[in-house]
Amino acid sequence: MNGQRRFSREQRLRILAAIISIVILIVVLQLWLLTATMNAYLGGDRGVALPAAAASLVCFLLNLGLLRYVYRIER
């Protein structure tokens, strides 16, 4: 096996910082979505639960993809 990686550690640290920033943004969006959905649910509005759950799932899949990319650049 060749010990050389595609990116140096310095480069990977920068990529990781960018990814963490994006993931934090998405997680904050999910938090807002959860509080808004809970507020709507407690207020008797049950119609938003399905689209909100779908949007949150998409956010999670996006985060999962970014995490996979972090592991991929380590190879």
Add this chain to the structure above:
Amino acid sequence: MSARDPDELTIPPDGRPTAQQPRWRRDFPIDVPQDQYVARREFSKFLVLTSFAFVVGQIWILAKSLLGRRPAFTGTPVARIDELAVGSFRQFEYPGPGEPKLLVRLSEHEVVAFDQRCTHLSCPVHPQVERGLFHCPCHKGSFDLATGRPLSGPPRRPLPRVDLELRDGVVWAVGVTERTS
């Protein structure tokens, strides 16, 4: 002989490159820069786990929305209108025991009723008719007496409104409307 990664500052005891080391050695590196990198990677993993927890929360709300049953309301007599003076109030339980509501006579022709539980943390609210509001003593929240809408403090949702009907001088509770604004 493979070329060694220039980022690897220390050589493991067996001399093999980091990629061929056991998992525990890769997750707990000796080199400070690599340790910083691993810490950030683990932090991103924790964030993704938090993201998953939010999805679980959303699915829980969705399941409650789909499977939860709405109560079937039946009409219940609450009070005779002539027994309730203008500016006075009466507590009653509707649609069942343990669900306190407040009936308030605002004027000669206006009677309103709301859930007595604060929409913040379910503390009982108290009507202050002279100030035109319901007051929650737990966190100093207040709601408008006529509409049940939040005026101050932590509550953000209005008090659920009890639907009323006047039949032969008797006020009947016929339903409860939950609201978001």
